[in-house]
Amino acid sequence: MKNDKQGKTGISGRLKLYFAWPLVLCTILIAMNAAIYIIDADVAILVTLFIFVYALLAIAIYIFGKVGFKAELTRYALEVADTEAAMLNELEVPYAIVDEKGNIYWFNDAFYDISNSENVDKKSLLAIFPELENTLSSMEDEDAEEVVKKDDKEYRVVFRRCADEAIKAKQGSFQDGSISAFFYDITEINALLRENYDNRMIMGLLYIDNYEEALESIDEVKRSLLSALVERKITKFMQSIDAVTRKLEKDKYIVIFKNKYLDQLKQDRFSILDEVKGVNIGNDMAVTISFGIGISMESYTQSYDFARAAIDMALGRGGDQVVLKEKNNISYFGGKSQRTGTNTRVKARVKAHALSELIEAKDNVLIMGHKNSDTDAIGAAIGVYRICRTFNKTAHIVINDISSSIAPTIERMKATSENGSELFVTGEKALTMVDKDTMLVVVDVNNSEFVECEELLNKVSTIVLLDHHRQGPTTIKNTVLSYIEEYASSSCELVAEILQYIDLDVKMTSTEAAAMYSGIMIDTNNFLVKTGARTFEAAAFLRRNGAEVTRIRKEFRTEMDEFKLKAKIASMAEIYRGAFAFATYTEGDNKDKNRVILGAKVANELMNISNVKASFVFTSCDNEVYISARSIDEVNVQLLMEKIGGGGHLSVAGAQPKGVTIEEAETMVKELLDSCIESGEISV
Numbered sequence: 001m002k003n004d005k006q007g008k009t010g011i012s013g014r015l016k017l018y019f020a021w022p023l024v025l026c027t028i029l030i031a032m033n034a035a036i037y038i039i040d041a042d043v044a045i046l047v048t049l050f051i052f053v054y055a056l057l058a059i060a061i062y063i064f065g066k067v068g069f070k071a072e073l074t075r076y077a078l079e080v081a082d083t084e085a086a087m088l089n090e091l092e093v094p095y096a097i098v099d100e101k102g103n104i105y106w107f108n109d110a111f112y113d114i115s116n117s118e119n120v121d122k123k124s125l126l127a128i129f130p131e132l133e134n135t136l137s138s139m140e141d142e143d144a145e146e147v148v149k150k151d152d153k154e155y156r157v158v159f160r161r162c163a164d165e166a167i168k169a170k171q172g173s174f175q176d177g178s179i180s181a182f183f184y185d186i187t188e189i190n191a192l193l194r195e196n197y198d199n200r201m202i203m204g205l206l207y208i209d210n211y212e213e214a215l216e217s218i219d220e221v222k223r224s225l226l227s228a229l230v231e232r233k234i235t236k237f238m239q240s241i242d243a244v245t246r247k248l249e250k251d252k253y254i255v256i257f258k259n260k261y262l263d264q265l266k267q268d269r270f271s272i273l274d275e276v277k278g279v280n281i282g283n284d285m286a287v288t289i290s291f292g293i294g295i296s297m298e299s300y301t302q303s304y305d306f307a308r309a310a311i312d313m314a315l316g317r318g319g320d321q322v323v324l325k326e327k328n329n330i331s332y333f334g335g336k337s338q339r340t341g342t343n344t345r346v347k348a349r350v351k352a353h354a355l356s357e358l359i360e361a362k363d364n365v366l367i368m369g370h371k372n373s374d375t376d377a378i379g380a381a382i383g384v385y386r387i388c389r390t391f392n393k394t395a396h397i398v399i400n401d402i403s404s405s406i407a408p409t410i411e412r413m414k415a416t417s418e419n420g421s422e423l424f425v426t427g428e429k430a431l432t433m434v435d436k437d438t439m440l441v442v443v444d445v446n447n448s449e450f451v452e453c454e455e456l457l458n459k460v461s462t463i464v465l466l467d468h469h470r471q472g473p474t475t476i477k478n479t480v481l482s483y484i485e486e487y488a489s490s491s492c493e494l495v496a497e498i499l500q501y502i503d504l505d506v507k508m509t510s511t512e513a514a515a516m517y518s519g520i521m522i523d524t525n526n527f528l529v530k531t532g533a534r535t536f537e538a539a540a541f542l543r544r545n546g547a548e549v550t551r552i553r554k555e556f557r558t559e560m561d562e563f564k565l566k567a568k569i570a571s572m573a574e575i576y577r578g579a580f581a582f583a584t585y586t587e588g589d590n591k592d593k594n595r596v597i598l599g600a601k602v603a604n605e606l607m608n609i610s611n612v613k614a615s616f617v618f619t620s621c622d623n624e625v626y627i628s629a630r631s632i633d634e635v636n637v638q639l640l641m642e643k644i645g646g647g648g649h650l651s652v653a654g655a656q657p658k659g660v661t662i663e664e665a666e667t668m669v670k671e672l673l674d675s676c677i678e679s680g681e682i683s684v
Contacts, residue, residue, distance in 0.1 A: 020062065022054075022058030022061060022062065023058055023059070023062060025058070026051070026054065026055045026058055029051045029054065030051060033047050033048055033051055091108055091110060093110060093183065093184060094108065094111035094113070094114050094182070094183035095110065095111055095180070095181070095182055095183070096111045096125065096180075096181045096183075097178050097179070097180055097181070098125045098136070098178070098179050099178055099179065100136055100137060101124070101126075101136075102124040102125040102126035102127075102132070102133070102136055103125075104120065104125055110183075114150065114151075114153070114155070115128050116150075116151060125181065128150075129148050129150065129157070131146070131148050135157075135159065136159065136179070139161070139179065141161055143160050145157065145159070146159075147186070152187075154185070154186050155183045155184060155185055155186065156183075156184045157182070157183055157184075158182045158184070159179050159181055160180045160182070161178075161179055197259060197260075198258060198260035199259070199260070200258070200259040200297070201256060201257075201258070201300060201303065202256070202257050202258065202259050202261075202262060202293060202303070203255075203256060203293070203300070203303040203304050203306070203307045204255035204256070204257070204291060204307055205252070205253070205254055205255070205291075205292045205308065205311040206245075206253040206254075206255055206289055206290070206291045206292075207252050207290050207291075207292075207314075207315065207319075208230065208251035208252075208287060208288075208289050209288045209315070209319035209320060210285060210287065210288060211227075211250065211287075213285055214226065214283055214285045214286070214287045215227070215283075217283045217284040217285040218281070218282055218284070219282065222281055222283075225281060226279065226281055226283055227250075229279050229281065230276055230279055230287050231247075233272070233276050233279060234253065234272065234276065234289070237271075237272045237275060241258075241261040241264070241265065242258065243255050243256060243261075244256045244257070255291075259295075262295075269333055270291065270322045270333045272291070273289065273291075273320060273322065273333075276289050289319075289320070290311060290314035290315050290319045290320065290321060290322075290323075291311070291314065291322040291323070292307050292308070292309070292310030292312070292313070292322075292323050292325070293306075293310055293322065293323070293324045294306025294307030294309070294310055294325055295324065295325065296326070296327065306325040306326070306327075310330075311323070313325070313330070313475070316471040317335060317471050318335060318470055318486035318487065318650075319335075319486075320334055320335060321334035321335035322334055330473040332639070332642070335636065335638070335639060335650075347483075348498060348500075348501060349501040351481070351483040351498060352497075352498040352499075352500075352501035352502055353501070353503070354481050355387070355464060355481060355498060356387075356391070356503055356504075358439060358464060358480065359387065359391050359393055359439065360391055360393075362393065362437050362438065362462065363394065363437040363438075364393070364394050364395075364433060364437055364438045364439070365384075365388045365393055365394065365396075365438070365440075366395075366398055366434070366438060366439070366440050366456065366460070367384050367385060367388075367396070367397045367398065367441045368381070368397075368398040368427075368430075368440060368441070368442050368452045368456060369381055369398075369442075369443050369444050369445060369451075369452055370444055370445035370447075370452060371400075371450055371451070371452055372403065372593050372596055373401075373406060373452065374403075374405065374444075374519075374597065375406060375409070375519045375521075375523075376444050376491050376492055376519035376520075376522060376523045377443060377445070377519075378397075378399070378406045378409055378410070378515065378519070379409075379490075379491075379492040379515040379517075379519030380443035380444050380490075380492050380494070380495045380516070380519060381397045381443050381444075382397070382409075382413060382516065383495035383499060383512070383515075384441050384443060384466070384495060385397060385417075386506060386508055387498070387499065387506065389418060390502060390504050390506050391504065394419075395419070395423075396422070396423060396430065396433065397423060398424075398425055398426070398427055398452050398453055399424050399425075399426070399452060400427055400452055400453070403594050405594065408555060409514075410424060412511045413511060413512075413515070416509055416511045427452055427455070427456065430453060430456060431453070431455055431459060434456070434459050436461075438460055438462070439462040439463075439464065440456055440457070440460040440463045440464070441464045441466065442457075442463065442464070442465050442467070442476060443466045443491050443495070444466075444467055444468070444490075444491040445467060445469065446465060446467045446469055446471055446472075446475045446476055446484055447469075447472055447474050447475065447476075447647065448475070448476045448477070451476070457476060462480050463476065463478060463479045463480060464479060464482075464483075465479045465481070465483065465484065466491060466494055466495060466498075467483075467484045468485055468486060468487075468488040468489070468491050468493070468494060468649075469484075469486070469647060470638055470642075470648070470649065471484060472642065472647050483498075487532065488534070488535075489523055489524045489529075489530045489535040490519050490520045490522075490523035490524065490535075491519065492517075492519030492520045492523070492538070493520055493534065493535055493538040495516065496516055496520075496538035496541055497534070497538060499541070500541055508545040508546065509546065510545075510546030510547065510548065512545075513542045513543075513545040513546045513547040514542075514546070514547045514551065514552055516542050516547070517542040517543065517547035518552050518555070518556070520535065520538060520539055520542075521539075521552065521556075522556075523652070525604055529632075529652065530649060530651060562598065566598065566602050569583050569584075569585050569599075569617070570583060570602055570605055573606055573615075575612070576670060577673070577677070578611065579611060579612065579613040579614070579684045580612070580614050580615070580616065580673060581606040581609060581614070581615040582616050582617075582618075582666060582670075583602055583606065583615070583616075583618070584617070584618045584619075584662050585598065585599050585602070585618070585619045586619075586620050586662060591622055592621070593621065593622075595619050595620075595621045595626075596619055596628075598619070599618070599619035599626060599628045600628040600654070602617045602628075603617040603628040603629065606630070607630050607631070613632075613634045613635045613682075613684070614630065614631040614635040614637055614640075615630045615631075616628070616629050618662045618665055618666055624658075625657060625660055625661070625662055625665045626654065626655075626656055627646065627655045627656070627657070627665060627669065628654050629641050629646075629648070629652075629654060629655070630651065630653075631650070631651045632651060633650075634683075636650045637650070637653040638650050638652075638653040640669070640673070641653040641654060641655040643672060644657050644669070644672065645657060645658070
């Protein structure tokens with residue numbers, strides 16, 4: 001044991017070699033002296049004498065000198081260690097050595113100061129900073145960090161183990177399992193970061209949705225008063241958040257405010273929407289506004305671009321709402337009211353002219369709706385097909401699965417169209433038709449994830465979008481022409497208006513007119529839902545072009561088995577919280593796509609029950625869950641479905657939540673309703 005200790009405390013390594021150098025030189029001198037003997041023996045004898053003396057001195061220094069040197073070296077090392085200990089103790093960064101349980105082995109003066117406690121050495125670190133328990137107990141070999149607060153101060157705590165096993169061995173059992181804890185005061189840094197974050201500029205664009213229409217709904221002498229009251233509401237609200245507001249046009253404002261007010265606006269759920277809507281001096285139409293807010297950390301220019309994109313999305317979703325756009329996130333507030341369609345058709349005429357120019361420039365047109373195409377999607381596609389044929393362009397409608405509701409229309413189109421059986425193609429075949437002169441027209445859907453063939457969006461460079469659904473965060477990008485009007489009852493209504501403004505004389509067949517008329521009829525639930533003056537005008541146009549209403553009505557009559565099944569599903573419906581009808585459909589062939597359509601029909605039927613504010617039908621189809629949501633005017637089902645990945649309109653919406661069962665989807669919607677009722681968004 002004694003020899004081991006001596007070995008550990010003796011001089012070794014480079015120091016031992018340093019003391020041995022004189023002896024090594026002796027061997028060199030002896031070799032040199034042997035060479036001198038050959039040349040001159042007398043001189044060699046003299047040199048031998050000097051070498052002997054040198055060797056004696058070297059041996060003496062090696063044996064006796066290193067003892068003193070070792071003592072001097074030890075004294076120096078102790079002085080350095082004392083200096084290091086003093087420096088560590090006087091270090092301004094609080095520092096402590098603890099174990100995994102938080103027991104304190106050693107600490108410096110700075111740590112004592114922040115602990116604000118007597119007898120720190122007898123306490124546990126966790127008694128001073130309880131929030132560090134999980135970090136300490138789960139700490140491995142890598143450094144760990146945690147932010148803690150104490151006495152109005154914030155500290156970034158860094159825990160570090162000794163990674164060198166050799167050093168651990170030399171430090172002995174005291175250091176075994178010990179952890180160094182450094183406490184960095186980040187109070188001032190965080191305060192500056194928060195101040196910088198709060199003072200970040202937020203850009204917003206505020207538009208009055210229906211300025212002209214609201215003024216027209218009131219006496220001429222009161223119009224200036226209505227305009228002034230609305231402007232005062234907007235200005236006063238913006239002053240409450242210290243915002244700079246400038247009018248760009250009579251119904252458009254640019255708003256700049258600090259980021260610190262954004263959370264306040266979110267909690268308030270942008271009450272400016274309801275305040276402006278509440279202005280009434282006899283106007284028949286309530287004034288609504290849309291507010292697009294852009295948030296960017298990179299530049300003011302990007303904030304403005306985001307604000308422009310946000311206001312476009314707010315208007316595209318029907319107005320009367322706020323859209324917040326960040327780089328990878330979009331939030332929605334409001335949007336509870338139904339947008340009222342305008343009587344002017346200027347926009348439809350402009351879009352018709354632009355679409356005509358695009359079709360004339362292309363040789364091949366592909367028309368695509370959404371997955372599980374319904375009557376509105378196929379009717380709108382047929383309308384676009386007729387526009388293409390008017391310009392003598394080749395056109396094909398992309399559809400993969402044909403449900404029973406649209407099968408009769410497709411069969412009649414195959415029998416009467418110029419393309420015959422080649423009119424309808426699958427997505428796989430459509431991909432082989434794409435070339436540089438191909439244009440893609442997407443109808444009745446703006447979500448890129450729900451189109452019939454998503455690959456076409458990436459393969460075709462010229463894309464036109466015609467839709468009546470509210471826009472969401474996954475709206476189709478890079479379109480050369482986009483016509484999204486949330487006020488419209490259906491995509492067939494939009495296409496019917498465009499047909500009326502095509503420069504050439506459009507000759508529709510009765511089959512085509514009937515298909516489009518059917519789309520309007522189904523989406524409006526026989527002209528009862530979301531129907532405006534322009535809806536009836538579009539229907540009249542189609543009627544003049546040969547749509548036979550009697551035949552259409554006969555085609556949409558229900559089979560006895562389906563009628564009984566709808567009655568059975570409806571009879572098993574549950575009324576939740578006295579105002580919401582819930583029904584499920586799980587029987588029959590799970591692969592049948594018509595199940596989804598049947599579920600939507602049941603949802604419509606449930607709205608005929610007294611005191612029901614919204615209905616939800618859950619249908620399983622091909623291992624997926626489909627939710628059909630309906631209301632009349634008291635509940636915005638579009639906002640509800642949007643929160644679980646779906647969308648639609650204020651009174652007609654749906655969703656397809658992924659990876660859930662029908663029971664889980666039903667629970668999800670009920671919890672969502674509970675949350676909205678508690679927050680006051682929905683009243684029962």
